[in-house]
Amino acid sequence: MGTLRHLMTPMDFSTEELEAIFTVADDIRAHSKDYLHSCDGQVLATCFYEPSTRTRLSFETAMLRLGGSIIGFADATSSSAAKGESVADTIRTISCFADICAMRHPKEGAPFVAAANSLIPVINAGDGGHHHPTQTLTDLLTIRTLRGNLTGFTIGLCGDLKFGRTVHSLIHALTRYEGIRFVFISPKELQIPDYITEMLDEKEIPYISTRRLDDAIVGLDFLYMTRVQRERFFNEEDYIRLKDYYILDNAKMRLAKPEMYVLHPLPRVNEISVDVDADPRAAYFRQVQFGMYVRMALILTLLNKTDAHINAGLLTEK
Numbered sequence: 001m002g003t004l005r006h007l008m009t010p011m012d013f014s015t016e017e018l019e020a021i022f023t024v025a026d027d028i029r030a031h032s033k034d035y036l037h038s039c040d041g042q043v044l045a046t047c048f049y050e051p052s053t054r055t056r057l058s059f060e061t062a063m064l065r066l067g068g069s070i071i072g073f074a075d076a077t078s079s080s081a082a083k084g085e086s087v088a089d090t091i092r093t094i095s096c097f098a099d100i101c102a103m104r105h106p107k108e109g110a111p112f113v114a115a116a117n118s119l120i121p122v123i124n125a126g127d128g129g130h131h132h133p134t135q136t137l138t139d140l141l142t143i144r145t146l147r148g149n150l151t152g153f154t155i156g157l158c159g160d161l162k163f164g165r166t167v168h169s170l171i172h173a174l175t176r177y178e179g180i181r182f183v184f185i186s187p188k189e190l191q192i193p194d195y196i197t198e199m200l201d202e203k204e205i206p207y208i209s210t211r212r213l214d215d216a217i218v219g220l221d222f223l224y225m226t227r228v229q230r231e232r233f234f235n236e237e238d239y240i241r242l243k244d245y246y247i248l249d250n251a252k253m254r255l256a257k258p259e260m261y262v263l264h265p266l267p268r269v270n271e272i273s274v275d276v277d278a279d280p281r282a283a284y285f286r287q288v289q290f291g292m293y294v295r296m297a298l299i300l301t302l303l304n305k306t307d308a309h310i311n312a313g314l315l316t317e318k
């Protein structure tokens with residue numbers, strides 16, 4: 001039996017370990033039939049206390065495509081959380097049924113509590129405004145595939161940089177790669193938290209902050225758009241005032257480099273006009289598909305099953 005590992009933040013894996021996961025994801029993409037029985041007899045539990053389309057369904061699809069089975073809940077009100085059960089007791093229970101668990105929770109730290117009380121690997125599938133490591137794995141694999149590497153580019157992050165857990169996780173992860181520059185594009189009310197800019201200052205990683213998307217877009221290699229998240233606001237008036245602050249449309253895309261890709265963790269509300277979807281630089285639906293491949297690779301890694309594929313030579317038969 002291998003060691004029990006969890007994924008709580010993107011920093012839980014070294015860049016070498018991430019590269020190994022991306023290599024497996026590439027192999028799955030190229031040779032998906034070789035993996036159809038990799039998780040025969042194994043069970044994934046998805047415990048989602050907060051809504052999701054992509055993360056939950058891509059985890060479930062990932063396990064099904066590996067030959068495993070799935071259990072779980074998509075809504076806390078249909079679990080015993082509604083009767084007051086703690087996260088610790090829920091994961092102890094899930095540990096009796098499943099081999100691995102993906103958990104999303106509105107409270108920062110809840111998946112960490114689960115991991116501390118679990119007998120099976122726990123994956124943080126998003127905790128409040130804190131981290132969303134599997135979205136970051138998705139984003140890194142997408143960038144690596146589109147660009148060929150993860151170094152030497154300028155990435156603009158636009159929208160809700162205050163509450164956006166995908167943004168926080170991605171910035172942390174990218175600080176470990178050479179030559180990355182950040183452009184933070186947000187209204188003052190949604191600007192990047194100080195603890196992140198302090199971390200960038202400490203590491204001497206260049207960044208600028210601006211409100212003006214039209215000016216910033218010109219110099220970007222990637223533009224990472226985000227939704228203004230209604231569920232994180234205390235005040236509906238503030239949400240209404242800020243929700244349409246940025247709308248990326250074809251006029252703005254004309255200002256960008258011909259090779260500037262647009263990413264978005266999705267869901268989208270109004271921040272990217274649907275007209276942009278036809279632009280070859282719009283990569284957000286390709287990003288969704290990379291999310292499934294990288295979650296397949298992650299499940300195999302946390303269940304200590306990648307060695308079987310390496311030993312069988314499947315990763316070298318490109």
Ligand code: CP
Binds near residue numbers: 054056265266
């Ligand atoms: N990107 C993302 O987390 O999407 P969902 O909320 O639909 O899972």
